[in-house]
Amino acid sequence: MQIVSFEPRFRRLAALDRKFVNREEVIGAFSRQWPMIGSGPRVFNPVGVGGVGKSRLLRELREHGCQGARTALLDLQIPAMRQQEDALSVLRIELGRQGARFDRFDIAYAVLWQRLHPHMRVSRRDLPFVTESEVLTQIVDTATGLSVFGTAIGLLRVAGMLGSKARRRHRIASDETLARLDELTNAELVDSVTYLFAEDLRESSLNKPYALFIDAYEALIPSPVRTARVAMADVWLRDLVGQLDRGMTVIASREPLAWNRDDPQWAAAVETVEVGELPMRARIELLASCGVTEPAEQQAIALASAGLPFYLNLAVDTRLGIGTTTARRVVSGEEILRRFLQHVGSREARVLELLAVARVFDVDVFRDLATAFALPHDQLTWETLTAYSFVYPAGNDRLRLHQLMRESLQQRLPAAVLREVATLLRSLWAARAGRAEDPAAAAAAHRESAYHGLQAGTLDGPGLLAIADSAFMLGGRPAADGILGDLQRHLAAQPPATTSHLRETAACLEAEAAKRLADAAHILSLAGAGPTPDLLTVPGARLATTVADAHRMTGQTAAAARLYRTIWTTHPGPARYRAGVWLADIDMCQGRFHEAGTLATQILDGAAPDDHTTRGDVHRLLHLSHRFATDYAAAHQALEDAAEAYRAAGSVIGTLKLATNRAELLAWSGSADAVEAAAAALKSQEEFGDQAEIGKIYTALAIAQLRRANLPEAVAALHSADAALVKAHYRSGRARAELIRACTHAVSGHRHKAVTAVASAVSELTAADVYPTLVIFGDMLLARIGAHHDTVADAAATARRRISPPTRLPAIEHGTAAVIDQLIGSAS
Template structure:
């Protein structure tokens, strides 16, 4: 490869911008909404379509009226939360925003990350941009490594800062608590301080933040959480994010649908293509026509064709393609054609693929390939071909050669399928090689879900749907429907589950069909259609002979438990436990966790704790992060009864874990546990806030029984606050929901006793309680159950 710079033409920076009027209209509409909450314009399109240039043009139009800042996630340093915030802080600071709170918080974080260095002008980044830090460090002889925040705030008494700002910062409770926060929370607090300062500095002049190349953020492994957190707090400006695919943040929280406007960028129209080529010096009209047709409307293609154009003859599409590869040797072209089948690759994959096709695959060849400008770094430390180059090279492979390449990559990825990314790539290549069946696909999905939750399996579902293209193998289509429904189950989105599983849309003679039926049961269960859900689970258990019968039996037992038939629930759990394999770690964890719930709703907390520990052992052995998050929620719920002090920290951890997974219903349950803990501790204002958050999440998830449980706790809160009428109203509402959903008879009995305690007896509730009590099949005896219920209700009421 000849020595030459990657950047070849200064003129590339000065090409005329054409078309995209619809994009500018969308941008104008969105920035006109600034100040009404977070707003995101998500510009999407394939590589080379002109997204980066479009962002620059957007910025140019508003730079005089808005504060503009840009993050380029193709720059590795910009992908890290603390570095990205520093980049934005410098840009916005230069445009007049004061970042006093953020600067102090960042200094605390910086000192935490560099305990071996002193907090001095020589060491601290962007010190010259920060008035508050300059004043403080000019005053200080030295700032201690520990207690950095408190020390900086104390230094304000000695500094020259204005009295108003000094008082504002010294009284900031968040700043005062920074030294006590663990690392992850400290980083998030820095983000919060950044957003607070930006909000305060945007009264007279709003801002627009541009984020380019979002696909480089590594979102498959969840490392984009910080960007979502920041975007949710940017309520006084517009955030424009350019990415190849839509953000997809609604899988974490449905509210993002109201915030994000997706705008796909298509290829340039023919007139604009001809205009660009003419500006680039392609004067021959026939030549322009051929290049314009070959470009498929991608500006990147047009620019390359212009830069490498010949003179005096028409350039064919094949000749344009040849000119893109004019510096690539014949051997390197063979490598690149094979790699065009891979979505991402590293040296080991390159070496293995070369060996499979009997090509030399040494380090020298690898370094030669990765030196080309169209081979660039991808998330996770690998590489990928530019989309345009990949499409062109792949189109030159014969179908048989493409199949062989997919087969080789399937084997190579199978050897490294130890995480969600590796398993997704193995499944992807296995699909296109015809090497995996619908059953294999379900196994991959289960493994991906265990280590990546819904975030991991969403990519596999997308790959499968792209492969099917609206038709194809009926077995794979059924698997795709099953996986889409199961992904909705992980999110607790009953509306989406029921939309994907209309009645009679599943078959019970196939594994995918039976799993689809179980997902349908989950949708009905979450929506409060308990009898219908139990019927579906029971049908699968009675008819199906494959592994799907085990979760069906598990959930049938769960509903028997929820309806107070505790003995029947235990019998079903024992039956499924006998049938399922010893190595079915997730299922065995679910079974133990179900026994925990049965015992907990029987108020036998000692036995419930033993079963929860058993479930945790199974989940840990299986390596499932979803199971670990469920255990955390249940641990918080149990501790809310037995050790409310400890419950507070565990419940907050459960909220965080389930928020990351997008499991809104579990978030709601965790907030309910937090509210109960605060209630028992007598911290009534905090209990009210936690229960409000619980109700919001549970209503969003359409989780009726969980919402009713939260309302019953709210009734206890009203009773503690000497508000008997409000307590009675909440208790009645909760009972109506529980009766309608046909669940939790022990809670209906508790509600009746609560009304008696506040002297607001209700005959309708008393009737429901008598019927509920008659339906309960206690694990031990009715007297023992009644004693436990009475004892723990007294604890709630103080």
């Protein structure tokens, strides 16, 4: 049986005595405003979500930022402080105890008090702050009781008989406002009391400034979008602050003051400063000062807090188990939520519960969810919700809820409702991905669809991979990587047995992400750390394909070919085509052009008619096969076929790769448009940043510049190519660039350097067992400049024997000789 221990809420005040950390920027902003007082009303408005530490900040500013000034505090969380007359009474008492005189205000307040309490007489026992006011004390002691009617006249008459200083008696007796109090309506009387408070404070502040601190403004105005009735609630406060021209008013609120909407003059008077979540360093500092010193515990609490001091202090309190024998307890999500939802209407709270399921949302998501659950979905409700401080911008006109609030709201929802909302959101985002014209927006929508599919439990491994593919092909590398991160976090929060089908999917996505970064070592370590991929499943076949890619990236071409072939012959579904394309690519790279063409035909015959991405990949492969065989006309046609397929697929990534291939083809074939094509390809890669592609483009640019006899530009392009190819760990790409560097040495007359460059490139190509046509290029280049290298010659002889079909060799050599002549001209 679990024993429940009840504890007092008072223990939460321990936070006020704990170390104050961070907030240097806010304090600095306050310090810059302080010297400006005296030139009109000044309002300093720190804003932030509930629990971010605004109350503690006000205390620090009051105690350490207002030296030599009178200060007073109004906490609007206390209901009585929201009433104008009670608030003025509190301010008058605090400031009066610090030497400010309020003779006229005191008399006017007494008049107001009796107007509001007509059944009572002015007396020491009943009238507020009598003992704090010299003039009221003398009046009460002089008069035995005053009539209900004619109160102001009676009070002034008694005040005129007091034995106080003549100057004070004259000021009271001659004050026009005091003399006319009895003529005022109740509303006018209240405003006159505020006026006299400000006037008395002004006179008392000639040589000593003041600062009024007002906490929890949102308690006075509970909703950011106000009804006419609610909008009147702070009129008295605005009236008061607008008259305080010899001091500073500090108003802490969850949302920025919007007074300038009604009166533009407030824009210059109000300085709004955001009080954000504590940075990690400050969180750890606060926890350490409270005795939480174990690093792992510090990190766990600091991360869970999302930077809210309220959470950190709550965690410390519950850890200490004040008033209980419990050493550690979980921080109450409900208590956190109460802090956030304080002053939020019940209608809005129910909509927020639905929005909490959505990681990001906009007005359309809001309307679809609210409509589906028969909740308010009008524009006014939307404006109200999005004005709260716990709603943050998430980019692209989307919003998000504060992390802690979102987690706590989700815990309120029954599991069945949460799944229902998540299922609806998956459909909404999937539909949006299909409608989006902007590829980046579509990729982001795919990510949200995948996220909610995981929440709903309706997404399996192949489905998740399909969404990730769609996101990536739209140019959404961040979105594809984001899907992996979402999946990894989902798996970390679930029991392994319930998500076994998704764990191989996570390994697959992680390996494919590593491939995009050319991190073959990480791919191979993933393969070694986990179970052998199941080639009968889509995630397993995809993972094995990426492992084969890693073997190829590290120069283990034979091992890669064996694994590709195993996947191609074993896996029963369309995932085999990816391995088939790469297997055909190896055939092409090793000079087996006939085998590559045969396999490409098999893939085109077997792929679904609407699998445009696979078809684009095959046509692009055929283009490369023709290009390396120096059949440039056939290469151009294959490139056009690939472009048509990628357009049908809507593949941004395919289109980017085509831009690289087009620049290479134009450079090798000698087109006058090659330089411009390379420049356009580089521009298209600026955002995506694929270093392998960038390296190939710069190599193509170097070829094009050599054809134009622009040697310095060609050398510069090769430097850029080398930098990118090193980052990409692209061995054969670097060897290709080295062959072109050999051409620049030949043009420069540095035959020895040219021989060294060719030997280095051929050695690399031989070790990787790829591109025999490039080996032949290197051998023919040396012959063209009258040089010889035994290793290169032997490698070229082997390369010529590997060309399949052999009948293509004469055409390859003829085309290669023509390219070399065009690149090095008359160099010898």
